[in-house]
Amino acid sequence: MRKTALVMTAVGALALAACAKKAPTELPPAPQATTPVTTSGPMPTPAPTGAVPGTQSHFAQAMAGRDTIYFDTDQFNIDSQDQAALQGQAQYLQQYPNARATIEGHADERGTREYNLALGERRANSAKNYLVSLGIGAERLTTVSYGKERPVALGSNEQAWSRNRRAVTVLLN
Amino acid sequence: MSVRNLVFAAGLALGAVPAWAQDAAPPSAAVPAIAVPQVEDEGLSGSVTDDSAWRDLGVAIPAFATNRDQPTPANAQGTGALGVELGRVIFNDLRNNGLFRPAGPDALPRPGYAQITAPSWSTWQGRSAEMLVHGYVRAESDGRLTVGCYLYDVALQQQLVREGWVVPAAEWRRAAHKCADLVYSRLSGESPFFDSRIAYIAETGPKDKRVKRLAIMDSDGANHRFITNGQSTALTPRYSPDYAKIAYVSYLNGNARMYVYDIGSGNQTLITQSSNPTFAPRWSPDGRWILYSMAAAGNTDIYRVSASGGTPQRLTDGPGIDVGGSYSPDGSRIVFESDRSGEQQCYVMDANGSNQRRISHFGGRCATPEWSPRGDQIAFTHIAGDLRVAVMSPAGGSLRHLTNSWQDEAPTWAPNGRIVQFFRTARGSGESSIWQVDLTGRNERRLATPVGASDPAWGPVLP
Numbered sequence: 331m332r333k334t335a336l337v338m339t340a341v342g343a344l345a346l347a348a349c350a351k352k353a354p355t356e357l358p359p360a361p362q363a364t365t366p367v368t369t370s371g372p373m374p375t376p377a378p379t380g381a382v383p384g385t386q387s388h389f390a391q392a393m394a395g396r397d398t399i400y401f402d403t404d405q406f407n408i409d410s411q412d413q414a415a416l417q418g419q420a421q422y423l424q425q426y427p428n429a430r431a432t433i434e435g436h437a438d439e440r441g442t443r444e445y446n447l448a449l450g451e452r453r454a455n456s457a458k459n460y461l462v463s464l465g466i467g468a469e470r471l472t473t474v475s476y477g478k479e480r481p482v483a484l485g486s487n488e489q490a491w492s493r494n495r496r497a498v499t500v501l502l503n
Numbered sequence: 504m505s506v507r508n509l510v511f512a513a514g515l516a517l518g519a520v521p522a523w524a525q526d527a528a529p530p531s532a533a534v535p536a537i538a539v540p541q542v543e544d545e546g547l548s549g550s551v552t553d554d555s556a557w558r559d560l561g562v563a564i565p566a567f568a569t570n571r572d573q574p575t576p577a578n579a580q581g582t583g584a585l586g587v588e589l590g591r592v593i594f595n596d597l598r599n600n601g602l603f604r605p606a607g608p609d610a611l612p613r614p615g616y617a618q619i620t621a622p623s624w625s626t627w628q629g630r631s632a633e634m635l636v637h638g639y640v641r642a643e644s645d646g647r648l649t650v651g652c653y654l655y656d657v658a659l660q661q662q663l664v665r666e667g668w669v670v671p672a673a674e675w676r677r678a679a680h681k682c683a684d685l686v687y688s689r690l691s692g693e694s695p696f697f698d699s700r701i702a703y704i705a706e707t708g709p710k711d712k713r714v715k716r717l718a719i720m721d722s723d724g725a726n727h728r729f730i731t732n733g734q735s736t737a738l739t740p741r742y743s744p745d746y747a748k749i750a751y752v753s754y755l756n757g758n759a760r761m762y763v764y765d766i767g768s769g770n771q772t773l774i775t776q777s778s779n780p781t782f783a784p785r786w787s788p789d790g791r792w793i794l795y796s797m798a799a800a801g802n803t804d805i806y807r808v809s810a811s812g813g814t815p816q817r818l819t820d821g822p823g824i825d826v827g828g829s830y831s832p833d834g835s836r837i838v839f840e841s842d843r844s845g846e847q848q849c850y851v852m853d854a855n856g857s858n859q860r861r862i863s864h865f866g867g868r869c870a871t872p873e874w875s876p877r878g879d880q881i882a883f884t885h886i887a888g889d890l891r892v893a894v895m896s897p898a899g900g901s902l903r904h905l906t907n908s909w910q911d912e913a914p915t916w917a918p919n920g921r922i923v924q925f926f927r928t929a930r931g932s933g934e935s936s937i938w939q940v941d942l943t944g945r946n947e948r949r950l951a952t953p954v955g956a957s958d959p960a961w962g963p964v965l966p
Contacts, residue, residue: 404846406801439933442870442884442912443958444739444783445840445847447752447759448796448803448824451780455801474758475780475798479736484710486930 384426386501392422393499399457401495403438406452408460416457419499420464433457434498435475438491443477450475457497472502557690559604562597563632563657566590566608567650568616568639575642576672582648585675586640587613589650592679593636593686596697596723600922600939601946602687606632619653627657634663636686640675647671652682654689664689676725677965684964694877694919697722698965701924702740702749703937705729706955710933715957717751717764722917722961724951730764739783739913742962743790743810750774750784750793761795763810774812783827786810787834787854794818794828794837805839805856818856829873829881830854831897838862838872838881838897849883851897862899871913876963877920880942884912884925892925894942905944913957918964924950926957 381388390397396415399408408416423429435454437446454473462468483490567586578585587608594607612626619637627635635655640648651667666685670678677698684695705718714733717740720726731737731753738759740751749764759780764771774793775781785794792807797815803824808815819825823843830837838851844861849869852859863869867887874881874897885893885904892906892914910928917923917939924939927949935957940947950956 404842439928440890440910441886442847442890444796444827445824445842445870447738447780447782448798448826451798451803452801452824459801473801479713479715479738481711481933484933486933 384429384501385503389422389429389431389499389501393418397500398496398498400492401453401497403491403495404441404449405495406449406456408456412457413460416460417464420461420466423461423466423470430470430472430502431499432472432474432502433461434480434500435473436480436494436496436498437478438494439478439481439486440491441478443479446477447475450477453495453497457499461499555691557603557692558601560634560690561630561632562603562605562634562636562686562690563611563627563630564590564594564597564605564607564636565611566613568614568619568637570616570639570641573642575648575675576646577648577675582640582642585648586638589638589640589675589679589682590636592676592723592725593683596680596683597687599723599948601941601948603634603690604631606630619651622655622660624657624660633657634686634690636682638682640678642672643669648675648678650675650678650682652678652685654686676721676723680722693921695964696917696919696922699918700742700746700962700965701937702742702751702960702962703926703952703956704737704740704958705952706935706957707733713933713955717749717753718956719749719766720952727953730766739958739960741784741786741960743786744788744963745790746962746965748810750786750795752782752784761793763793772812774808774810775806775815785828785830787830788832789834794830796826796828805837807854816856818852819859827871831874832876832878836874836897838874840870840872840883847886849881849899862897863895864899865895865902873914873916875916875920876918879920882914882916882923884914892923892940894923903944905940905942906938906947911938913959915959915961917961924959924961926959928957 381391396418399412399415433454435450437449454475458471458473461471481494483493567589569582569586572581572583575582575585590608594605597603597605619639622635635657637653639651643649647669649669653665654663656663668678668681680698683697688695699722700719702719705716706713708714715736716733717730717737719728736754738752740749742749752759753762759782760773761781761784762771763774779797779799781795781797783796791810793810794807796803796805802822803826804817804819805825805828806815806817821843823841825841828837828839835854836851837854838849840847841850847868847870848861849863849872850859850861867885870884870886872881872883880894881897882894885891890910890912891904892911893902893904895902908927909930911925914923914925922939922941924937926935927938928935935955937950937956937959
């Protein structure tokens with residue numbers, strides 16, 4: 331019993347560390363947003379100072395929102411807007427060939443829990459497959475689905491749901 | 504763990520105080536044989552027990568008596584106070600489930616020990632109680648408790664049924680649940696369900712940082728216990744049929760994986776070795792198999808694996824999401840959901856994966872199907888705008904909604920197939936809570952849990 335608890339604690343801490351690296355995906359202002367958000371304009375080639383190139387924080391800043399793609403209800407296809415974002419991600423990954431990434435698939439709250447786990451997996455794989463088609467090695471990319479368990483937008487309305495139906499690319503440092 | 508069932512000698516003299524309990528017999532059939540209505544054939548509706556005359560029976564449940572007020576680990580005030588608690592547990596079991604018109608110990612006179620086998624009829628007549636429950640508790644020298652339970656018909660001045668149990672002091676509530684089950688079964692003709700447990704997911708924290716922990720409790724919410732500490736998200740538990748294990752999903756290693764937690768040892772094992780996510784675990788009725796879903800390259804299929812491990816067998820192989828199987832009570836068939844048609848619908852297949860056919864054709868989507876332990880119905884989440892809990896026949900007919908709220912999902916059956924629990928999510932806050940509703944759809948109530956709650960999984964009646 332005690333031994334198991336210890337193991338769970340240790341691995342749990344790892345899981346926490348992993349999610350702390352998650353990209354701060356902020357496009358429209360979130361209900362609790364405290365910092366002003368810059369929407370993505372033309373591609374910012376020079377990344378902001380401070381972040382080490384090839385790390386998640388550098389990647390998230392360089393992507394300026396394009397680390398995330400969004401889906402229609404129950405859909406997992408890659409539309410032209412998604413393609414543009416994924417092309418930006420692919421360029422970055424090509425620039426830093428040692429970087430590895432995981433793609434987190436998510437669903438909105440308006441579905442059943444287990445189906446949404448499968449749906450999130452499907453969305454993450456759509457993004458992964460597109461990156462692979464752009465020449466990124468599949469061995470550099472992993473996927474994880476959080477289903478509806480990790481929303482970023484907290485409302486129960488179409489605007490919030492559309493922000494939660496997403497796949498987020500996160501660099502593994 | 505085990506509750507010893509006392510078998511009554513046929514020719515027992517009723518005048519004496521209940522000394523019969525010393526004649527303890529080995530465990531036997533838990534409940535006396537009663538006339539139980541036949542389970543309806545599939546396709547037939549009408550298995551709803553609304554408007555049955557028994558629902559309106561007044562049932563008086565005074566405090567249980569004791570032969571001698573003495574110390575017991577079950578109650579700091581001794582067996583006398585424990586007798587009041589026993590009556591309260593039975594009263595709350597019946598009242599909270601909308602069964603009969605019960606009156607409890609706090610509203611009734613307390614019978615003496617000798618009256619348990621010889622009720623003072625004049626006391627109980629004129630109380631609008633057609634039925635009278637009497638019982639006693641006695642502390643044994645080995646620390647265990649003997650609890651007797653008697654059901655009388657007040658008008659007929661006749662005993663309808665009686666039973667007794669020997670329980671460890673720590674499991675005194677089980678004796679009360681057994682008595683409630685005895686009363687319920689004898690008066691309704693239904694199978695018992697109170698002496699059972701529920702595994703679920705306890706939820707705390709804000710919507711975007713919710714902590715989800717595996718937890719268990721008795722069917723009435725007592726004996727609550729958290730099993731995981733919440734550092735990794737836990738989802739969708741299912742008790743093994745013998746209550747020894749819980750299969751559930753955890754993000755322990757960063758991705759969704761199905762684990763089997765052993766309640767006795769506290770150890771947990773990963774049944775399948777795969778780098779792919781595994782989820783939606785379900786036990787076969789005999790406990791030998793575990794159904795689960797695995798996503799590979801975005802495609803999710805249903806597999807089964809021996810509960811002790813081994814090579815999994817793939818049961819579905821089409822493109823699309825196949826997820827969430829549930830066995831028929833005889834283990835021969837599996838109902839599951841699939842979006843192979845373009846949206847979530849419910850399908851049935853043989854236990855080996857053959858003969859897959861869609862059963863839901865009523866509009867909207869069909870998700871999280873769960874086969875009733877009686878075999879006559881399938882509960883599921885009906886998605887048509889809102890998410891509602893509904894039931895249908897195993898052939899997909901006789902759709903009936905049991906709830907009407909913004910988001911109710913993931914039904915689980917009471918062991919007797921007469922009540923369904925599910926979880927309800929509040930719009931906006933996303934706060935979740937466990938509710939239950941009987942098959943009439945009228946007796947709906949929220950279960951008291953220490954924190955938010957989701958994914959209830961009701962286990963079978965304990966032996």
